[in-house]
Amino acid sequence: MRYRHSTFAQAASAPVGKATFRVPTRGGRPTLAAAIEPAFDTAVPPVFETAVEPALAAPVDRVPTASDGPVLAELQLDPELLTGPVEVTGITQVTHDVKTFELRAGWMPAVDFAPGQYVTMRITELGLERCYSISSAPFGTNIFTITVKRVPGGAVSTHLHDNVQVGDRLHVDGPYGLFSTSFHQAERHLFLSAGSGITPIMSMVRSLLARQGGLGTDIVFVHSASTPLDIIFRAELEQLAEVAGVSVTILCSRDSEVETWAGRRGRIDAATLAEVV
Ligand SMILES: Cc1cc2nc3c(=O)[nH]c(=O)nc-3n(C[C@H](O)[C@H](O)[C@H](O)COP(=O)(O)OP(=O)(O)OC[C@H]3O[C@@H](n4cnc5c(N)ncnc54)[C@H](O)[C@@H]3O)c2cc1C
The missing domain is CATH 3.40.50.80 (Nucleotide-binding domain of ferredoxin-NADP reductase (FNR) module)
Structure with missing residues (x-):
């Protein structure tokens, strides 16, 4: 598991084409996040429209290769990073205003994160992103959960509660954060x-x-x-x-x-x- 600093706060001021504070991936090839983040804050981001949508629609149960064509080859999904399109495989009503979303990262053999870390969820149709902690433990599968409270008047939480269904694809970027027992080990x-x-x-x-x-x-x-x-x-x-x-x-x-x-x-x-x- 590699720790990465979140680029969320810096994204607005970051120079176009440069993802700040991101640890380079092996061989220096771009991650999906590195490719789309610089464009995310623009009103009509050309990279977002041309590059992200095809990737979301593409099969994700394997890592794309050069034979997949230029778009997917450029946006290779890293099997070690929880960054890419996840499939909603289950939704559970936890309380009257809280739902748990079970998400499958099909390009990873097992989701690799430290308990307590979070992902940034991008809602492409809203052009918004929000952070959600991973509520499941890293149990060696490519399925993980986020648990979302509906915030009255809140754009993303309301969208997740009212519109997202099993079988839908969402985009996550992560894992992020140091709030974890893995980084602060203790006996008690x-x-x-x-x-x-x-x-x-x-x-x-x-x-x-x-x-x-x-x-x-x-x-x-x-x-x-x-x-x-x-x-x-x-x-x-x-x-x-x-x-x-x-x-x-x-x-x-x-x-x-x-x-x-x-x-x-x-x-x-x-x-x-x-x-x-
Ligand atoms: C590291 C991290 C982890 C998190 N983990 C979780 C988690 O596990 N589960 C979870 O449920 N949440 C979590 N959150 C919170 C989550 O990221 C969102 O902030 C939350 O879901 C609300 O987002 P939203 O888009 O629904 O609301 P927003 O659209 O951001 O709105 C928030 C509130 O502001 C009000 N508002 C919006 N715009 C205006 C305006 N112009 N004027 C006045 N009021 C306005 C809305 O009515 C609403 O009440 C986490 C946040 C962080 C930073």
């Missing part, structure tokens, strides 16, 4: 999250439990949600609370219309931490 872990901030934490917790096989686990996980209906991954959190070496505390700010919260109330504060850690 304290995870604090609120709302949709739980997504990278779940990736890390799932990964830690799988790798350690439950042996020597020392995890304290405190999560805060608005109401019981808003607890993302609630069933899994309740199961986690039963695992030896894992302590899970869920706080809700208020009751939902259908459930009075019997657990801790309020938001995560020093008093809560002093008690549960």
Whole structure:
């Protein structure tokens, strides 16, 4: 797994034709992201229209070669980088306003990322991109998940919730980020999250439990949600609370219309931490 700095913040000011802070790929050949990013901020990006759309429509279960023609040859998909068109293979309603999207990176034998990292999702028809943490753990397949909360009035989250269906193709670029247990190794872990901030934490917790096989686990996980209906991954959190070496505390700010919260109330504060850690 290669760590790359995100080009997102620098893209607007980057000189055309140059992708900033990107670690070169083997042999210096361009990645798909390097080819399209400089053009992404222009109103009618010619590279975007001519180069990206054919790549999205092309088969992706193998790495394109020169025999695929000039467009695909230029935009070779790197089997080690999570950058390219992914297929939506499953959609799960997690809470009333949160969905998990299962995505398949067909050009990779196994998706390579550190738990806690994120991808940048490009929605070509909107000309927008947003970051989403990978909520699954790296389990050696080419399928991974993102978990998206619908933001009222939000362009991309609303599009993902209302328009994206199984079988659709989306474009991701990544993985990015250093917020990962892989980069901050420890014997004991304290995870604090609120709302949709739980997504990278779940990736890390799932990964830690799988790798350690439950042996020597020392995890304290405190999560805060608005109401019981808003607890993302609630069933899994309740199961986690039963695992030896894992302590899970869920706080809700208020009751939902259908459930009075019997657990801790309020938001995560020093008093809560002093008690549960
Ligand atoms: C590293 C990282 C990881 C992330 N991981 C996740 C994740 O795992 N899950 C997740 O759900 N989210 C995640 N996010 C947040 C995600 O990237 C988006 O910000 C989120 O989905 C909202 O995007 P949107 O396009 O739907 O909303 P936007 O269109 O960006 O709008 C956001 C809000 O601003 C308001 N707004 C928009 N334009 C205007 C305007 N002109 N004037 C006033 N108000 C306006 C909208 O009504 C909305 O309420 C992550 C963000 C980062 C940076």
